[in-house]
Amino acid sequence: MVDETNPRPKLEVVPSAEQEPNKKEPDKEELDEEELEFRKLRRDLPGVAGASAAGIVAIGTAKDPGKNEFFRTHPDYRPIVGMVNVEVGMEKQYFAVTADMEAALVNIGITTYNHALYLTITSRGAVRVVPVRCAGSDGVQNEYNRTKEIGLIQGMSEWVRLYTDLENGVYKVFSAPAGRFAEPVWPALKPAKIFRLAFREKGRLIDSVNHALFQRWAARDKDAK
Amino acid sequence: MTKTLSDFEQVILADFEFAAQSDKRPDVVCLAWRDLAVGVTHTAWRDQLGAVPPYRTDAKTLFVCFVANAELGCHLALGWPLPVNVLDLSPEFRLLTNGRNVPEGRGLLGALAYYRLPSIDSKLKEAMQARIIKGWPFTAEEREKILRYGGSDVDALAQMLPLMLPQIDLELALHRGEFVAASAAMEHHGVPIDLEIFTQLADQRAWCAVRDAMVPIVDAEYGVYVQDKDGEWHFNMDRFQQYLDRQEIGWPRTDAGKLNMRRKTFENMSKGHPQLEGLRQLRYTRDKMRAVELAVGSDGRNRTVLWPFKSKTGRTQPKAARWIFSPAVWLRSLIKPEPGLAVAYVDWSSMEFMIAATLSDDPVMLEFYRSGDPYLSFAKRVGAAPTDANKDTHRQLRDRYKTGLLSIQYGVGSETLAGRLGVSTFEAHEMLKQHRELFRVYWAWAEDWLAHALNSGMMQTALGWQCATGITEFKSRSLMNWPVQSTGADIMRVACIWATRRGLGLRAPVHDALLLEAPIERIEAEVKLLRELMRRASRVVLNAEASGTLELRTDATIIRYPERYGDERGEAIWENVLALLKIHQDQQTATTTAGSGSNR
Numbered sequence: 001m002v003d004e005t006n007p008r009p010k011l012e013v014v015p016s017a018e019q020e021p022n023k024k025e026p027d028k029e030e031l032d033e034e035e036l037e038f039r040k041l042r043r044d045l046p047g048v049a050g051a052s053a054a055g056i057v058a059i060g061t062a063k064d065p066g067k068n069e070f071f072r073t074h075p076d077y078r079p080i081v082g083m084v085n086v087e088v089g090m091e092k093q094y095f096a097v098t099a100d101m102e103a104a105l106v107n108i109g110i111t112t113y114n115h116a117l118y119l120t121i122t123s124r125g126a127v128r129v130v131p132v133r134c135a136g137s138d139g140v141q142n143e144y145n146r147t148k149e150i151g152l153i154q155g156m157s158e159w160v161r162l163y164t165d166l167e168n169g170v171y172k173v174f175s176a177p178a179g180r181f182a183e184p185v186w187p188a189l190k191p192a193k194i195f196r197l198a199f200r201e202k203g204r205l206i207d208s209v210n211h212a213l214f215q216r217w218a219a220r221d222k223d224a225k
Numbered sequence: 226m227t228k229t230l231s232d233f234e235q236v237i238l239a240d241f242e243f244a245a246q247s248d249k250r251p252d253v254v255c256l257a258w259r260d261l262a263v264g265v266t267h268t269a270w271r272d273q274l275g276a277v278p279p280y281r282t283d284a285k286t287l288f289v290c291f292v293a294n295a296e297l298g299c300h301l302a303l304g305w306p307l308p309v310n311v312l313d314l315s316p317e318f319r320l321l322t323n324g325r326n327v328p329e330g331r332g333l334l335g336a337l338a339y340y341r342l343p344s345i346d347s348k349l350k351e352a353m354q355a356r357i358i359k360g361w362p363f364t365a366e367e368r369e370k371i372l373r374y375g376g377s378d379v380d381a382l383a384q385m386l387p388l389m390l391p392q393i394d395l396e397l398a399l400h401r402g403e404f405v406a407a408s409a410a411m412e413h414h415g416v417p418i419d420l421e422i423f424t425q426l427a428d429q430r431a432w433c434a435v436r437d438a439m440v441p442i443v444d445a446e447y448g449v450y451v452q453d454k455d456g457e458w459h460f461n462m463d464r465f466q467q468y469l470d471r472q473e474i475g476w477p478r479t480d481a482g483k484l485n486m487r488r489k490t491f492e493n494m495s496k497g498h499p500q501l502e503g504l505r506q507l508r509y510t511r512d513k514m515r516a517v518e519l520a521v522g523s524d525g526r527n528r529t530v531l532w533p534f535k536s537k538t539g540r541t542q543p544k545a546a547r548w549i550f551s552p553a554v555w556l557r558s559l560i561k562p563e564p565g566l567a568v569a570y571v572d573w574s575s576m577e578f579m580i581a582a583t584l585s586d587d588p589v590m591l592e593f594y595r596s597g598d599p600y601l602s603f604a605k606r607v608g609a610a611p612t613d614a615n616k617d618t619h620r621q622l623r624d625r626y627k628t629g630l631l632s633i634q635y636g637v638g639s640e641t642l643a644g645r646l647g648v649s650t651f652e653a654h655e656m657l658k659q660h661r662e663l664f665r666v667y668w669a670w671a672e673d674w675l676a677h678a679l680n681s682g683m684m685q686t687a688l689g690w691q692c693a694t695g696i697t698e699f700k701s702r703s704l705m706n707w708p709v710q711s712t713g714a715d716i717m718r719v720a721c722i723w724a725t726r727r728g729l730g731l732r733a734p735v736h737d738a739l740l741l742e743a744p745i746e747r748i749e750a751e752v753k754l755l756r757e758l759m760r761r762a763s764r765v766v767l768n769a770e771a772s773g774t775l776e777l778r779t780d781a782t783i784i785r786y787p788e789r790y791g792d793e794r795g796e797a798i799w800e801n802v803l804a805l806l807k808i809h810q811d812q813q814t815a816t817t818t819a820g821s822g823s824n825r
Contacts, residue, residue: 126680
């Protein structure tokens with residue numbers, strides 16, 4: 001509710017000196033109070049001065065939240081989605097698959113795997129969806145995926161960083177000291193919108209046999225060799 | 226807690242129709258309004274409007290409109306109080322679509338098309354607007370049509386509001402609305418102009434004579450204009466090239482290899498080579514000022530729509546030809562306070578440099594700012610100025626380095642920088658290198674900012690102004706410039722709101738400065754207060770924490786009646802204009818006298 005005891009001052013045409021000869025100068029307390037009032041309007045994103053997550057309209061998808069970057073994981077966002085991935089150079093691209101396309105892909109020899117999607121935000125403000133392949137029907141999950149998921153879940157309550165332990169073939173988690181970063185400001189987006197931004201709008205949703213990737217795998221694209 | 230519509234007892238949607246009065250203030254024709262809860266649109270012709278609005282304007286009421294500076298200008302013209310809470314859907318729509326293509330434009334019709342809402346035909350709207358602007362008298366049939374038209378705009382607002390609301394941060398929107406109200410008050414008062422000289426300049430015959438006579442005087446130094454057989458002067462590119470060769474100035478070229486004659490290029494080159502300033506102003510005056518189109522009312526005040534939030538960075542962007550603070554800086558000498566009054570030009574010192582320093586938290590940049598003049602400090606650091614140089618002894622050099630430093634900040638290349646500073650490409654290259662070494666924290670931040678902007682698809686300032694990237698905004702220089710300019714606009718908004726709340730007589734926002742008007746006996750006290758407000762405004766925006774101490778300094782120049790405002794860049798041309806006006810007048814008087822003598 002509007003604070004009745006402290007309504008905002010009314011804007012009026014500035015009166016001339018003759019009309020208001022004894023205008024009172026504001027005191028320091030009054031100005032300090034106003035400064036605090038305006039400070040509440042700030043929409044900061046921790047780590048990126050002057051930036052905010054409030055208006056984010058593009059979300060990337062990546063195998064991790066960012067190389068050596070501290071991140072937080074959204075505590076509520078964790079849909080399970082059938083996916084395929086494609087290696088493009090050094091990058092791994094993830095494609096979500098609609099339920100009705102899974103059978104069509106199987107028919108051309110492509111298997112989809114269920115992935116849990118985690119929404120992350122780095123200390124520098126990059127918002128990414130990180131897919132983690134779920135355990136198979138035998139209950140076995142790749143160690144990298146299992147330990148990555150541990151780190152992502154830990155990121156729900158504190159700022160963490162993932163790094164690889166090549167010797168043991170696992171991810172390890174490094175926690176940031178408490179208070180190093182402020183609490184994350186999550187983009188005000190509904191789960192469906194997050195999915196749309198991360199996949200559909202980037203052409204990363206295989207939802208028909210006309211999808212370029214399906215066409216390529218089925219050798220139906222004209223440039224196929 | 227986030228504000229919502231339910232926080233208000235009444236939500237009013239309103240739209241005025243108005244023509245222009247002789248003082249350029251709105252001449253209200255009619256008003257249409259609707260109480261959102263009641264859902265009925267009312268209309269009233271001018272003569273039906275009373276001394277107070279037919280709706281509440283208190284803190285429990287939300288006033289919703291599209292382009293509020295017009296609606297609030299009408300309030301002021303009618304002597305009505307301004308609403309406490311203003312939700313202007315025009316900047317909100319601009320904000321939602323900033324950085325994106327909006328095929329139907331950002332006006333009300335464009336917004337309706339964006340939300341796929343029905344609207345009246347654009348041709349009909351144009352015709353109605355043209356008829357209303359033509360002004361009184363109106364026939365009974367026209368009155369009826371105009372009232373219906375005004376009502377249709379309010380109906381459109383009622384349809385659009387629920388679709389836009391979920392996308393609006395109401396608290397920030399009200400902050401923007403309050404700034405639009407402050408802008409409307411500035412427009413209402415206008416900037417004091419020397420009406421005697423302006424009237425002479427506005428006379429088309431006198432102006433043409435001055436404009437033509439000015440060419441040989443100013444061009445004597447350059448020799449680039451030629452006169453055709455009809456006596457018309459033309460800028461000659463070959464002669465300009467010869468002048469550049471004589472002066473050994475390397476001029477930027479287009480892809481086709483021709484001299485780049487864009488206004489901005491000329492502006493930048495003039496900063497690097499101050500001897501070009503006279504030619505730049507002459508060229509602008511000849512090309513862009515076929516007539517002096519300053520919007521000056523019969524009361525001697527320059528009033529034009531300030532267009533708050535028109536720029537992508539959220540800065541105010543009035544139409545240059547109609548505004549006194551246009552690129553023809555000599556015109557600013559027309560600013561003259563009325564008897565008993567004074568004006569003050571109060572600007573934030575090195576605003577863009579300091580904003581970049583605070584956003585990046587670069588310790589060296591911050592130290593440069595704290596030590597005084599960052600531009601001269603850099604010139605000293607690169608060996609271009611002696612250690613004892615100051616703003617008075619090395620003004621031109623300081624101005625050049627200001628241009629250079631800000632250009633480097635936004636990622637300029639060595640060739641362009643060389644042109645702007647009037648140095649060799651090698652020297653410019655070295656300077657770029659030194660800048661990157663010296664301000665390496667800034668450069669790391671700039672790269673982070675670019676990555677964040679492109680990764681997230683969005684840039685946003687601390688006070689919520691935003692711009693999408695990747696569609697129309699993808700050039701790195703533009704992306705690096707955006708946060709600095711937009712943060713500057715944030716600071717300007719806060720300062721204007723506070724100054725207006727305190728009853729200070731703001732007259733215009735000028736990029737990084739404010740023009741203030743007050744009685745002579747109060748001007749110093751009001752300047753002191755304004756400077757304090759400007760300092761605090763910078764503190765709110767520049768510091769994420771309340772305990773932060775980063776802030777901008779300000780400078781103030783006070784002009785008391787009978788003095789006039791002056792910008793040293795335009796002084797020479799102003800003197801010429803005055804002299805030529807005098808000659809023209811004397812000739813006119815002589816002709817008239819001779820004519821009347823022969824008649825006798």
